[in-house]
Amino acid sequence: MKVPEKAPEKKEPIAEKPVQQPETIQETAVKTTKPLSRQGISSGFSINSFLNNEEKEVKEETVAVKIENLPKNHFTDTDLQMEWNLMLKQLQTRNSFVFNAVKTFKLIKSGENTIKVLYPSDSAKAEFDKIAGEFFNHFKTKVHNHAIEIDYQRDFDSLKIEVVTKRKMFEKFIEKNPLLKDLDDLMKFDLT
Numbered sequence: 001m002k003v004p005e006k007a008p009e010k011k012e013p014i015a016e017k018p019v020q021q022p023e024t025i026q027e028t029a030v031k032t033t034k035p036l037s038r039q040g041i042s043s044g045f046s047i048n049s050f051l052n053n054e055e056k057e058v059k060e061e062t063v064a065v066k067i068e069n070l071p072k073n074h075f076t077d078t079d080l081q082m083e084w085n086l087m088l089k090q091l092q093t094r095n096s097f098v099f100n101a102v103k104t105f106k107l108i109k110s111g112e113n114t115i116k117v118l119y120p121s122d123s124a125k126a127e128f129d130k131i132a133g134e135f136f137n138h139f140k141t142k143v144h145n146h147a148i149e150i151d152y153q154r155d156f157d158s159l160k161i162e163v164v165t166k167r168k169m170f171e172k173f174i175e176k177n178p179l180l181k182d183l184d185d186l187m188k189f190d191l192t
Contacts, residue, residue: 070146077109083139091131101127106155113147118155125152167191 084107091099105128106118115136119125132150140146170191174180184191 071144072113072147073144074112075109075143075145079143080107080109080115080139083135083142087131087135087138098127098131102131110151113145114149114151116151116153118153120155122154165191 088099088103091102101124104120105124108116108118110116117128119128136148136150140148170180170184170189174184
């Protein structure tokens with residue numbers, strides 16, 4: 001079999017266009033005094049100063065308030081309870097977490113210038129410490145007695161920890177529904 005050969009293609013003459021010479025552009029270099037890249041943000045920690053342990057003197061200012069010149073008026077336990085209840089109402093709307101922690105606290109006037117604070121747990125006392133300064137400063141100015149001392153005592157009676165077993169829970173249900181006793185006798189539940 002013979003493969004037919006392709007006929008040669010005719011080439012048309014291409015008209016040459018005159019080449020244009022590019023225009024000359026003068027570039028001028030402008031030198032800046034500032035670097036073009038962004039400056040890095042300093043973290044404030046210097047390794048060099050850390051290695052040299054440059055210790056700076058820290059001056060603490062202490063303000064001494066003489067309580068002899070401040071008023072020491074009499075206040076009653078009723079005044080204390082009214083202000084504490086007012087503080088609890090404000091706390092309930094403002095910060096419910098702190099309110100739930102400190103609502104079981106008992107404030108009692110134990111001496112002429114002493115308030116006994118009974119708290120149930122150390123975690124509750126930590127929450128109370130957040131508001132104690134505000135409350136006692138307000139109370140001192142309200143009753144005009146700036147010689148008040150605060151005595152913190154742990155109150156173990158207010159925090160009852162009762163171990164509830166399955167047997168105790170079932171006995172409480174038996175009090176409500178005596179038929180459960182018959183069911184227990186019949187089925188012999190394992191309530192250990």
